[in-house]
Amino acid sequence: MTSLFETVFGAPPEAVGRAHARANLLGEHTDYNGGFVLPTPLRYETVVEVAEATGEAAGFVEAHSARFGETRTRRAGEPARGDWLDYVAGCLWGLAQEGYDLPPLRFAIDGTVPMGAGISSSAALEVAVLRAVRALLKLPLGDGALARLGQRAENDYVGMRCSIMDQMVASLGTPGRALFLDTRSMTSELVDLPAGHRIAVVHCGTAHRLTAGDYNTRQRECEEACRLLGIASLRDLSPDDLDRTRALPDPLSRRTRHVMTENQRVLDGVRALAHRDWPGFGRLMDESHASQRDDYEVSIPEINALVEAAKRHGALGARLTGGGFGGSIVALVEAFRYADWLAHVLADRPEAREI
Numbered sequence: 001m002t003s004l005f006e007t008v009f010g011a012p013p014e015a016v017g018r019a020h021a022r023a024n025l026l027g028e029h030t031d032y033n034g035g036f037v038l039p040t041p042l043r044y045e046t047v048v049e050v051a052e053a054t055g056e057a058a059g060f061v062e063a064h065s066a067r068f069g070e071t072r073t074r075r076a077g078e079p080a081r082g083d084w085l086d087y088v089a090g091c092l093w094g095l096a097q098e099g100y101d102l103p104p105l106r107f108a109i110d111g112t113v114p115m116g117a118g119i120s121s122s123a124a125l126e127v128a129v130l131r132a133v134r135a136l137l138k139l140p141l142g143d144g145a146l147a148r149l150g151q152r153a154e155n156d157y158v159g160m161r162c163s164i165m166d167q168m169v170a171s172l173g174t175p176g177r178a179l180f181l182d183t184r185s186m187t188s189e190l191v192d193l194p195a196g197h198r199i200a201v202v203h204c205g206t207a208h209r210l211t212a213g214d215y216n217t218r219q220r221e222c223e224e225a226c227r228l229l230g231i232a233s234l235r236d237l238s239p240d241d242l243d244r245t246r247a248l249p250d251p252l253s254r255r256t257r258h259v260m261t262e263n264q265r266v267l268d269g270v271r272a273l274a275h276r277d278w279p280g281f282g283r284l285m286d287e288s289h290a291s292q293r294d295d296y297e298v299s300i301p302e303i304n305a306l307v308e309a310a311k312r313h314g315a316l317g318a319r320l321t322g323g324g325f326g327g328s329i330v331a332l333v334e335a336f337r338y339a340d341w342l343a344h345v346l347a348d349r350p351e352a353r354e355i
């Protein structure tokens with residue numbers, strides 16, 4: 001079969017990189033607080049083909065996106081423009097910052113990852129681009145370092161202050177398993193998902209409006225809470241510190257309570273999975289949603305209604321997944337009842353759709 005690259009550029013690609021989208025099961029807005037996360041790769045994948053663009057100058061990048069049906073180019077030193085090519089150019093910029101000498105490059109981008117669903121299409125693109133370039137140029141780049149480069153591209157080139165969860169699970173995750181990651185020590189472990197159950201992802205119908213503004217406000221609130229408490233990171237707090245943090249002004253006390261209790265929920269969740277306590281894991285998902293809704297205030301009415309429908313029709317647990325302000329929920333559903341469950345949920349929430 002002719003590849004997209006060959007169709008667009010008339011010659012075969014020289015290397016390919018792929019990466020999956022993700023759903024986070026527990027541990028939301030904990031990664032930029034040095035905390036714990038538990039994401040899992042989804043079946044959706046971004047596929048990036050690459051070859052040297054012979055005849056062009058170093059720093060040149062050209063890419064075709066099947067999703068957007070267009071080809072764009074950029075040259076060394078050109079800043080981000082707010083388009084999809086930023087993610088590709090940002091990765092190359094990051095590699096150059098690390099001292100790698102890159103030839104001019106040409107990419108073709110295809111795949112199945114839906115955008116605006118809160119399942120991290122951007123990290124999948126960054127990791128797929130970096131894997132393609134690593135394979136092409138045989139770069140001595142480990143999976144953790146590759147994830148950090150993706151984050152750096154997004155932080156410093158694209159201009160979004162995301163943390164490290166999404167790139168790490170795209171780079172180190174395995175479909176069918178969850179990645180238990182400590183974002184302070186950056187140690188991770190693959191954990192088995194509940195046998196006989198489905199990890200359901202359902203979009204609420206409102207694209208996630210994770211603007212840099214909302215996300216950065218939450219980060220600043222956490223930094224301010226740390227300053228008032230005289231600690232370096234909210235990770236330094238455990239649920240035993242709840243009394244201490246109650247004295248913080250609102251909303252900082254609630255923001256802090258979310259992060260503390262959410263870290264504990266990840267630890268409890270990993271234990272529940274190890275003991276095959278699926279209902280226990282589901283309860284932790286429910287508690288996580290309530291905490292995101294009431295304490296961290298990153299949910300929206302459409303998401304809350306979808307979570308309630310998911311529970312009403314028999315999910316063991318359901319919660320907002322990802323950055324928030326729209327996007328998708330993740331739910332734990334017994335496999336044998338999944339089709340029925342989904343039909344009921346979609347009948348209740350016609351604007352929702354299965355991801």
Ligand code: GLA
Nearest residue numbers: 028029162163164165322323
């Ligand atoms: C976004 C960011 C992640 C993480 C989540 C919230 O998806 O990219 O790093 O902070 O929000 O848990």
